[in-house]
Amino acid sequence: MGKQVISNKARPILISLCCIGVGLSVGSLVSAADSDFETFKQQRKAEVSQFNQSKNAEFKKFRDEYLAEFDAYRGELLKFWSVPEQSTSEVEVIYTQDKQTRVKIDALTQQVVIENLTDEVIDHDVVIRKLKADPNTRSFLANIESPAALADKETVLSILIDQPSEVIAEKVVNEQIDIQKQQMLSQLDAQQSIEDIEIEISAKITPSNARSLDANNKLKQVDEINQQSLKRKKIADNQVEALVKTNPIYKKIQVNTMRLPEDYLYKLSKDYLIFYQKQSSEMNIPLSLLLAISYAESTFDPKAKSHIPAFGLMQIVPRSAGMDVARKFYRKNQAPTSIELYQPNINISYGAGYLSILNEQYLDGIDDPTSRKYCVIAAYNTGAGNIAKTFNGGNNRSIKQAYSKINALSPDQVYSKLMKRLPYPETQKYLAKVSKLEAKYQHQINQWNLSE
Template sequence: MGKRVILNKAKPILISLCFIGVGLSVGSLVDAADSDFEKFKQQRKAEVSQFNQSKKAEFKKFRDEYLAEYDAYRGELLKFWSVPEQSSSEVEVIYTQDKQTRVKIDALTQQVVIENLTDEVIDQDVIISKLKADPNTRVLLTNINNQASLTDEKNIVNTLIDQPSEVVAEKVINEQIDTQQQQMLSQLDVQQSIEEIEIEIAAKVTPSKAKSLEIKSKLKQVNEINKQSQKRKKIADKQVEALVKINPTYKKTQVNTMRLPEDYLYKLSKDYLSFYQKQSSEMNIPLSLLLAISYAESTFDPKAKSHIPAFGLMQIVPRSAGMDVARKFYRKNQAPTSIELYQPNINIRYGAGYLSILNEQYLDGIDDPTSRQYCVIAAYNTGAGNIAKTFNGGNNRSIKQAYSKINALSPDQVYSKLMKRLPYPETQKYLAKVSKLEAKYQHQINQWNLSE
């Protein structure tokens, strides 16, 4: 008994000692693990920060190169055209390779304006033959190959007019640069929430601290964009001044105005319709809206790119719409590449996905579907934050606070307020164009054979 008692007493002591030993080992391991984890966090923070900076630098380089190329091309156009018009949110402009002829297309008015540099009236058929042979305009003529639309005398106006003065040129050039500046500033607003999330992830800071860092980051970028725009205006001024000194003798312009065929919009989109139909069904987005936005963004050029930078049919911006869709639908924290976005099926999925996020997440508190669609269209261009600011006033980007104000208005009143108070005129033009195109597509789609 006594022996057993002694053994029973000794056993707990041995067990306690074992636990002490294990405890020491675990403590050491925990300390080591904490240290390793802290190193991992710091390394991860550095990696995310480095990746973000690398991406920003990459996009800035792309933007700078794009705009430099745009400005250089304008300089080439100025040698022939006193007003070097280029594509805008309202009209698509295409030049022939020799820059002697340009075609301006307006899908809303269904009008094509062909301007040809000449001092003598040239036969209509000669101009059309040139456009059909030129690689820049060949595809366009394929889509409007309805001879009636090209040769009906009622639709053709042959006139020779003098080119405007350099004063008009300066005004148009400055408007082009201002528009591009607005587009870049608007995208900074879209990216604000993305920046905030990434700062939190990278720095492990509180939301309020992240907001402060994000605002500083945005102010820095705004300053860079404003400086760049001022620099570009000075370059443009020098281009115009250089031409004024040599006083080029500009040819007159022969203007031919024609009507687009009724099936023009269908021909532009028919190669991609199956992709649009699939995403319209899966994302619950009207087919007419997908097509209207695609026309406004790229006129259905799958290789389209812009200085934002944005890519492809629906002009997806990797760091805003691209990142939002990647996180929600692909469960990854990685923006799509330009190579991916040049593929029509991928691009349309990202565009439809972003519209779905706007419609069902960011703007889901807007009750009336027509009012919500107006806001979705504008937000696709400038972000939900600017929609909130439009109705809240000031710099209040809370969309939840804007819901009650929007819901108190009729759809027509919502549209009117957006057109008057959106922060950027470019977004106002975008909303007007897409809304009209959407109505046009809605009417025409019923006449298309979508089963082909």
Template sequence: MKKLSLMIALALLPTAAVSDSFKDLDNAVTELNKPAYIERAEFLEWHSNHLAEFANWRKEYIKKWDGERKDSIQTWGDTVIDSEHLAVEVSADNTSRTIIDFEKETVTFEVLVDEGLEPKDITTLVSQHVEQAEQLESLLGSNLLSAVTYEELSERDLDYSNEKEKTALREILAQTNQQLQEMEKEVELLAETSGAEVDPKLVDQQKQELVDDALTRMQVLNNIYEKQRERVAEDSRSAKIMTYQVRMPSESLEKRIAPYLADIYKQSEAFDIEPALVLAIMHTESSFNSRARSPVPAFGLMQVVTTSAGHDVNRIVHKVDKPMNENDLYQPDYNIEAGTAYLDILNSRYLKHINDPQSREYCVIAAYNTGAGNVAKAFGERRLANAVEKINTLSPEDVYHTLINHLPYDETVNYLKKVTDRKAMYREEKGAV
């Protein structure tokens, strides 16, 4: 009957449409019968193009990132720009800036002044800047004017010393290590979703290019500092930076969290992830700074990477096989859904065979930061399946201590500690979750 229906349907189609239908069917049959070696070759070609495309995108992103750092060095003598836990607002005339440190819960006001300016005039300049900075209340979650006394107004010189340069160089090294970690994570996810092993030579080539880029960035940075040192030596005039710092009010953290709680509850229920864990991840990733970004590059409250976690969530949850968009990830509701969905993917797919829920949660936390492959390495295995077998013979306490002592990156060790401690804190604070 079905065959007859198909024949009738084809008979009613125009001749060209019938021809196209049979052509599509032939193509589909050819695709199904394609030899494995051809599928492998096509996959490797696709993977090569994918890596190259992302590498070019990342280079452009880092170029902009380094451009902002260069501007900061030339004006302020440091590399303080928007990042995971910092929000930096610079005035239109580039003579004052506000640095919000969400992790340390401090707000620093800085003003460039000419040497010899009267103290009362300096206080006036700083106070004017502080009042202008109150427009940042939405980021801070509170008003700071009540905390302002100017008793600790201090000054510093523009510093282009070798020590300052070394600090900036170490930042590039740390960024490169993060990017290498992320590349490993992307390779893992690709192998997991495609069922095919990627070409190790191609991955090694991409890693080497990343290292070469880092060396170039370091040389450029050295040149910037050298030029600034020469300029300062030749310039008889000198400017100082007047600095005034206050602590955020005690209720600031609670007020920053409040706008996101409804979405946290919603996505936690949708993906069966405990709200306290989402809060702890968000706190550790961005300190609830919705415009957080990193050179990985990752974006937003839960620091989602467009091409690894973002692509995975798109493919599995949204049924769209493409990376996420950077601008979308700055939207809190979208970011919270993406981050929570990725926690669920780790918990219910990649690490689902870990029997004990607490052991699995420790591994999910570590994998959110560094990838499941590096979790496997902590247990002395290259393959996750082999690591899971070992994990299932251990108590949750032993799993935690193994991760703490053997994860390949110190950053992930500290991350696991922070998230675990903060999750316990948010569970205790019933009002928060």
């Protein structure tokens, strides 16, 4: 695991904790500290609810359209692949436009698997030429110094296998939907965490009362996500059942396995390194951590978007991390737009800014810098509230109460507890991946010419 220290108290936050959502006055929480919290909660509940309902409707529309496209694409893949694998937190999957070839990239193991549909073995050189010509996969090869190296038969393991049964397809597809549900629920938790922590710190209330002002709205969103996931599983089952009735004859898969070149990670990020270096210096966040999170979030695709919705290199969610950074660093109550977040320099500034907020404000009571780093990585994915729950137990989201429990543990014990008790398996995988990637980046950065 990476042991790079995140420096404590790197720079002051420009604005002290302020409002819960867009449109609330900056001083409202502070003045409320002297009043009865229940009265304060009722006064603000309608205001927060109205804003959240408006923004949630906008994001729900985006999410529904995105997932509908995702499910339709899966249906197209099922015509050719009995198991329509798509990108996960561990492996990036890219299909050619004709859906006859897919590339699976694992940066941690530096392994790439190229799978091609064919009933006869095709020369590997032919497959590489196809990937170089296809608009979906040519960028992958562009990040390799010598694509011809992938065609070196001495470094390639090639086999021809039958496609798995449709029963496996159902299992894989349902797992995909469950993962996406976890990601959406985790993001709701992250949004709630920002509200809870600001209430707990700014309103100076007791931890037992530190809870979101709009809990009913969150419960409604959770129910919508659960219902949507059930409907999507039904759609997926229907897709598989309809395909089985046609008795499809699937081609075999030619599998070519090879290693990525040592400079692959550098090639992916080199166009944006100047922005990462600038934010690393200004926010005092290790360059290795910024790069590791960016790879895990988008594999350095500046136009990446997800169903959350999140956008760009560091997958910024406008209504949570985006709004938090906008208020605290840019003195504005307006979330960044997707157009802004598709610009690498802006996106990286928001990602680094949010890491700074997590490190210096929400989790600054964690004494050991390595323990804090592990918590920051997990919180970037799921919010500081779930970090608190991990160590407090139950549904106790008070980060102040969690500090003493975390500080009583060694960094290895903190990491172990996060890996065992974080609410979502996807966040556990995220923490493991980013930690390993950061260690890899720490080692490789020393060999890069960062003055280029």
